[in-house]
Structure formats: structure tokens, C-alpha cells
Amino acid sequence: MPETKDEVLRPETIFERAETFADAGRNDQAVAVLTELLATDPENASALRCRGRYLMNLGRRRAALDDFNTCLQIQADDATLYGDRGIALSSLGLFDEAEADLSKAIACEATNGGLHLWRGYTRGQLGRHDEALADFIVAEELDYEVQTLAQNRARVYLDLNLHDLAADEFQRAADHGDDRSTYLKNLAETCSRAGRLDEAVAAIGEALRLDPADNSARRLRADLMERLRRLTDAQAERALADDLYHLLESSNGRKRRTRERQTHQLLRSHFDTHEVDDLIIHSRAFPPRVRADLQRGIDQFATGDIELVQLTDVKTRHSHETITLTDVMSEDRYDPATTFPASFEDIDIGEETPVSCPRRGLYLFRQGATPFVLLITPPPRHGCEIQVKVQIAVPPTEEGERTANHFLNCLKQAVHQSTCYRGKIISLESKDSYTGEAVGIRVHRLRPTEREDVILPERTLRQLDRNIVEFVQSRSALREAGFSGKKGVLFHGPPGTGKTHTIHYLATHLPRHTTLIISAEQVGLLSDYMTLARMLSPSLVVIEEADLIARDRDQSGHAFQEVLLNKLLNEMDGLTAEAEIVFVLTTNRPEVLEDALKSRPGRIDQAIEFPKPDADCRRRLVRLYSGRLNISDEVIDCAVTRTEGVTASFIKELMRRACQVRIKRSADDALLIEDVEAAVEELLSADDGLSRNLLGGAVSRGDSGESNTGIESGVD
Template structure:
């Protein structure tokens, strides 16, 4: 650092002797001036080398661990998407736990900048020349890894590792927007490149094999990668049974064979040379139970990783398919696909976003144990795209409005505690022709609310009639539309309340 001082003193003397002639020099950029000024301040404020020998100097600590100067060793780097931080953190921990001759000491990094454009080599150079980095506390990020579970993950830390006689260091850094780093980075400082390559390959295998997303139900929220796991939200797996599903006779069995049957018979199908990738489209009016049916299928595939996309978040179909491919067997749920049937790709292409979805489905390959479950309220918008991209959807099933028997079963399902007699049940079924499953559920809820408002512990038939009158009233036209009740403009009259 004495050379730094001499250069600075000589520069100031030259500038003073030039009596203003320095103005003709080429201008420096503001960034470069800032870098020089920071180095100047670091040099002026720097303590003596003796004072740095207190164990906090990063270069000194690494040299003591490695047995040679850090700059003399190669650095090998790997990068992962920002949401993979829990998996990379766990992979490092499990790698060290897997060998009896492996151990590590974890130290933190403090001072200077953690900017994303600084590599491990930059950090070592800055630490050695300018004492810009010193040993400090390890940075942690508390991230969700299940619906009710968080994991403290190292977001910036050095693993000073040992494997037998081998000494090495691993720098793990997670995404930090304030420093311009949008990915997880792992850098290995080792005696030779072959060792570092082998280390990173084994880490990568653990990231895939022991992935925290495996077997989870995840949804893409459509947000930028940032706080927590960015676009991911964890959900509890539904626990629906066949008694919770009201569909026309034989329809549920077809869906089970297409989705669950293939999962149960995957080995026989593979042995016969048949593909496992499959696509199922559920279509029909809003409120008929398409999403509810999907939830039933998820309930009976507990080993499957589920990735849910809805609306505009379907634009994340690429990452979703990559995740499904890595964590198969998997289900990719695409809800309300009609919302993107005419949308253009965010990249500015001429193809609808739906074509991108279909191309991603086809790109997985026949051997992928991945099922695509699509729902739509507007099959007429999807049909042209599906016709131009055949083979992605193996089965398209209409979830219709419930018939009289179906409406009776729905009232029995949602209103089991109301004790409705057959006379009242028949009356309600007759008046609710053309309504949806959502309508039946709301009718029961509103009946209970009306009874509660009159301080009654029991819901009476008149409460049900009053609720039905409200829901079928002309004043609740929008409510009826939201619950899927067809009006005259859809070609079917709305039932009129009877006197």
C-alpha cells in the first residue's frame, strides 16, 4: 500500500506544479472517479498490517486454511435461479454430512460491497490490496420451504471445507436486489480445477435429488423474483374424496383413468412403449366445478409435484415445465387458459401466448411423467389453437351444468346439516334449473346467514326460500351472473320466483 501512497503524492505534486494545466487531461467517468476516491479513503483509513493480524482479515484467514495464497488457486463457479437458494443451501449441508472425512467452518463476509458484479476473485483481490472485506457475521435469509415451514438459508457465507487432506473454500451468495445480483451463486476455491468441478457436480445432483419442491403444491404468483422464494407460494394438498365430487355418471371415472390410471400403470405403459405425458382439458360454464375436480385429482396423487399457473402467470410456462421435468412425476395445472388464448407473447412475437404453452407441453417429450390439466370457460377460444397444435390434449371433457339429480346431490353435500325434508329439497331443485354448483354452495351459506340474523340456532325451510328468492331476484342480476346462472341473453331463461 506504500506504493499507493507514493503514487497519490506524486500525482498531487504534479497537479500543483502544473498551475492549472491539468484541465487539459481526458475527463474520467463518475464511476471511475468514485472507485479511485473509495480506494483513496481505504488507503488513508487503513490500519497497519500488524493491526490486521487479529484474525479478521479475509485473505489471512483463507491463507491459513488453504495453506497457500488464495490467488494461486483456481475458482470454479455455478449459478442457479434465485428460488433455488434453499436447495443449494441444503445441498451444501448434505454434501458435508455425507462423508466422515468431511467438515467445514462457516464464516461471514463484511465490509466493502457485496455487489453482484464482484466475483470471488474480485473479493479476494480487494481484501488483499485494500482490506475492503473482512470476516463478519454470516448472512441468513428465512425462506418458506412448505406451507407452514421456514428454513434459515445462508445468503452470504464462506464454507472453509475439508475432505481428507484437501482444503478448499466455497462462497455461497443468494439473490440480493440491492446489490444487483439476481441469482444464487456458488464459487469453489480449490487446489485444482478437477476437484472443484467434481464438487459442483455432486452439489448439483443433491440439488435435484433432494429438492424441497418435490411433492409440493406450488403456484406461480406472477411476481418478480425477490423476497422469499419470489414467484412461488406453497399450498396444502387438498384432501377431497369421491363423495365431495358431483358429476354426471361415468365422467369422474374417465378423468381418473386419464390422470390417476396412467400414474398407477406407468411401468406397464413404459414396458409397452407407450408415452406417459398426457393432457386433459376441462371446459364448461363458470362455477360448474372444474377447479374443484382438479383439486380432487391432486388429492389422490400425493407423490406428484404440482405447479399451478392461472391467468397471466401462465407466461411462466417455461420455468414451470422445467421444474416439472426435474421433479417428475408432476402435474402442471393451467387454469383459465382462455384468458391467454389471444394474448401475445411478452417477447413481442406474433404467436399467441397459448401457442407457447402448447409448444412447451410438446417439448417435454413422450417419456416425461407429466400431466397437464387445463381449465377454460371458453372452449371456443381454445379450439382454433388446439386444432393448429394437435396432440397436446389427449382428452377434452365438458363439465356441464348439474341436472336435477346433480342439484339434489349438491344440496345434500353442502347442506347436509340443514335437515331439509324431501318436499323442500324438491322445491329448491325445481326452482334452480340452470344454476351451477357454486350457486348451490352460496344458497346454503346464505340460508344459514339468514337464520343467524334472526338469532335462530336452526335453519328453517323459510330461510332457504328467502335465500333463494334473493339469489334469483332481478335485483341480483350481477350476482346471478357471477354464480354462473344463465339469463335470457345466453338463450336460457332465469327461473322466476314462484308465488
């Protein structure tokens, strides 16, 4: 019947069907139903949000994050959506972004215990343990599930080495949860660390009573018996564990056992006449931010007479990302290395095709008659060590040693050449690490800015050309004459006068230069930035809002500000004369800068003022920002006359506002004088002083309310 079909296709009915599927645990069908709806209505925010939640239930976190991002683009004012996205980000390990989103959601839903739990977990991963515990307290006051709270609180206590408190939390989890055996094992391990061996034995005994076939629990109990000097009991437990292992292997583990033996046998077969135990292992460690360059180095190395025999992933049952070649080669009976298909992650380097890197890769190579293997592993998810480790194992021969040295030199050369990032516009990213170190590089794709789009007074343009463009062009000759190849320039002026716009132009037009953009909140990473600047030179280092870190010492409010200032000065002074680095610092308040930065040659060599545009500049700005509008000279003259003393950003908003007035008036594309007048009156309205000041267009008014020509400078 047509009516029935129409009823089924109604969005309300589709949501009901999806919810019914989800309640029955059939999340995949719920996703399919909502996908059909989104095919006809791609901006249905409710459908995107629901599908994102069902995708989370299926473990498809990246797809869920995409749905939540799209939903927020449609409903940017719905703060509760940040909770869904924050949970997705946290589950993907993007803890900094997750914490920010969850905080926004909690601001609107302060009584949501689940949000407090997730933010607590996220802050724990960031090493902010006190804040994490505070969130757990709030979640508990909101009657959130005791088992989950206790488990998360225990993990924080373990990070703080508070084993007694962690043991108490695992006991609470075991008392209130369904999976008692797992929490009892956690309790036993934690009591063991705390030296509470009798309690550990009791806990593991209860776990074995619930699950007698748990071999790992039985081996833990044997270890505890040994520590208590109950050697006979320990021997008996190990014998039981061995018997259970053989029983399980013979009944249903034959296929798994064959697979677990595969890695060691694979290596034996690959090295043929060379004994695996005699291999020589060379190791190197690199910052994660050069992972893409490392991969390119490996790919370039595997050319010519070097044959890639096989690439696979490898891990042991109880080690995660910290596996080494020693683990791979070991014939551990109970924790053997196992091979899996390699899983890849794409690293964006600002090009059409990202660099595809195996998250963890075991490479089997052969060069002529010489076999060798390479293992690359990511940093561990927890702890303070943040390094990508590369190991190569070669036969104990001269040819093997030459192969290892050649490979390590290829990696070193690839990292220093940095073809992935050289000549691009980059900044560092901070991810989930307890140290706060930068672990990734973000490539910025700025909109191309041409020379004619840089609208500044002639004097300012001449200073830019002489101190940056011509300096870069003359740098080689200057160095041959014995002068330094580094330079420091300060951009200063009111907000909205074109400082950032000019930097975009320089970043895209200085030949061969790599641009590093340091925002105010990233100054703690200054040493990392300078290491990259030296490695990727010639480079342009941009420090935005320099007054936030280079403020006069007498005006500094905190000791850490002076520490950051000293770090900046030391980095600028520490560059050799051969360094090909241009510093550009921007500020709206040059008067508050530290004298040691402004007055000493070699730090700031030239200050360039970005004033508010004069009449000629305003005329060119009006033409630039009028877009595809049909605008006459009379209208331009009106706009120039009415905008004396404003900033470039004010003119940009003025032209957009005038276009809005024109659209409301008629469909004709011609902009009229009355459109500009109406937009000016609105922007310079005395009733909207904050917006006026933010745009750089404060105006004084007479008693009659009519506009005068004097326009004050905008606020910072």
C-alpha cells in the same frame, strides 16, 4: 389518583404519548406504548397503522409490513392503508406487490406527492422507466421535496445511460439539499461517465472543500487528473490520500484494520501449507428458484468425514452482493474483504420447517487433510443477471480436484432431485428484476379434497377416472408397450361447475405428482414452468383460463397472443414420449380455442365437459354445503326443486344465505323450508341480475314477478 390512571389508559391519551415520543425521535418508545395498547385491543386498526409507521422509522420493515397486513384485514375498505403497505413492500424489495398497492392508494389520494415518489421509485426498480419519470413529474407538480425527487430521477436516468440528464439532476439535488458533499460526488462520477471531465473535477473539488477528510472523493479526483493527463496533480492527490489513510488508521482505525485483514488471514490459516494465490476456483450458477435445493445439497454434502470449520458472511466496502472468491482472497489495501456473522433467510417449501439459507455465505470445510472453501452469493439487486453463484476453491492437488467434483455433483443431484418441491403444488413468482424472470417458487397449501367431495355427473367422473387417474396408474405399462407417457385433457363448462375444485382433488391425490399451476397472467413464464415440469416429473401442469392464450388465431386481438399460443403448442409438441406429464387446460369458452390445439392428437387427447348439476348432484351438493346445519329431507327436496339449472357455486352461496336467514330468525340450528325459499328469492331477484348471473343462476320471470322454473346459464 384513580381518575388520572384511567385518563392515562384511555386510547386517546396513549396515541398522544406515542406521537410525542415519535416527534422527539424516540420511535422505539412510541412502538412500546402502542404495543401495550394492542395487547388489550389487538384489532385496533389505528394503533396497528401508527405502530407500523414508527417501525418503518426504526428500519424494522418486515415487522411494519406485518402490522399493515393485519390492519388491512380489519379495514379492507380503507384504500389509504395500501399506501403504507406499498412503501413497506418497496423498501423490502417486493416491487411488483408494492406497485400494485401504491396504485390503489393513489387512486384515492391522487394529490399525495409522497405516494407518487414511492411509486416512481418502485417502477424504476422494475425497469418501467417512462412510468417512473411520469410519477416524478406529478410529485414535482405537487411540490414534493426537490432534493429527493432529483436524486430518484437521476437514478432512472443512469439506468437509461442518460448521463447528461442524470448529472443535471444531481446538480439540482446538491443545490437544494443538506448533504451537498454526497450529491457533488455523485455529480462528479456522472460527469466523468459522460466525458465532462472539467465539470467532474470542479464538482469533486467542491465536495472536498466541504469534507476534506473524504478519502474516496480524493481518490476520484486523482483518477480524473490522470484522465486529463495532469499526472503531477494526480500523483500529489494520491499521496495526500495515502497520508490521510495512514493518519485515520493510526488514530482510530486500528481495530477496524485488524478486522479487515481477518478474511485474508483466515484463509491463509485455513489452507495452512497451501498458498492462497495457487488455489483453483470452480464456479457454477443456478436460478434463484432452486436456492432451497442448493442449501439442502450443501447440508447433505457436509456429512461424514467432511467437517464444517466455520460459516461467516463476507463483503468488501464497495461491492455488494457481487463479491467473488477472487475478491475474498485479494489483499486490496483500500477495499479489503471483511467477515461478519452470517445472516439467514427462511425459504418456505410448504413444510412445517422452512429451509434456512445464509443470504451470502463463506464456508470453510476440511476433508481429512484437504482444506477447501465455498462461497455462495445471491443475485445482484440491480441489473439483468439473475443467478445464485456458487464457487469452491481447492488446493491444486488431485485430492482437491476430486473434492471439487464431488461437491459440484452433489449440488447438481440436489437440484435435479428437488426434494424441496417434488410432489407438491407450486407456482412461480416474479420479483424485482428488470428481465421479469421468475425468481421464486411458491408452495400452495390447498384444503384437502376427498373423492366424495367431487360431485359431478357419473359420465364426467368416469371420464376423469379413465383419462387421468387410470392413465397415471397404467402409465408404466403403456410406455413398455411403446405408447407415450404424456396426455392433454381439456376441462370445459360454465363458470362455477367444479373445474377448479376437481383440479384441487387431482393435485392432492395423484401419487408422486408435482402440480404446477399456471394462471393466465403467467403464461409468459411457460418455458420456465415446462423446465420445472420436466425436472420434477411425473407432473401435472394446469393452465387456467386457456382461452385467454389459446384463442383461435382469427379471433386473436394482438400479435403477442399468437406468440404465446405458438409457445404453448411448441412446448406441448416438444415433450418426448418418455415425458410423464399430464396437461389440464380449463376454459369456460371451448368454442373460441385454436383448432390446432383441439384437433391435433398429442395436444388435447380428451375434452371433459363439466355441466350444470342434475337433480342427484344438486341433492349431494346441498348436503355437502349445508355444513353442520340440521337439515331435513323436505328442506333438501325444496332446495333441489328450486335450483334447477344453477351451478355448484350458486348452491354453495344459497346454503350460506339460507343459514343467514335462519340465524336472523332464531338460534335454532334447524334449517326450514322458508329459510331456503327466502334465500332463493333473494338470489334470483330480478333487481340483482348481476349477482345472479355471476353465481350461475339467471332466471326468467313472468309478468307477475313470480319465479318460473327455467334458469339460464351463467355469464363468463
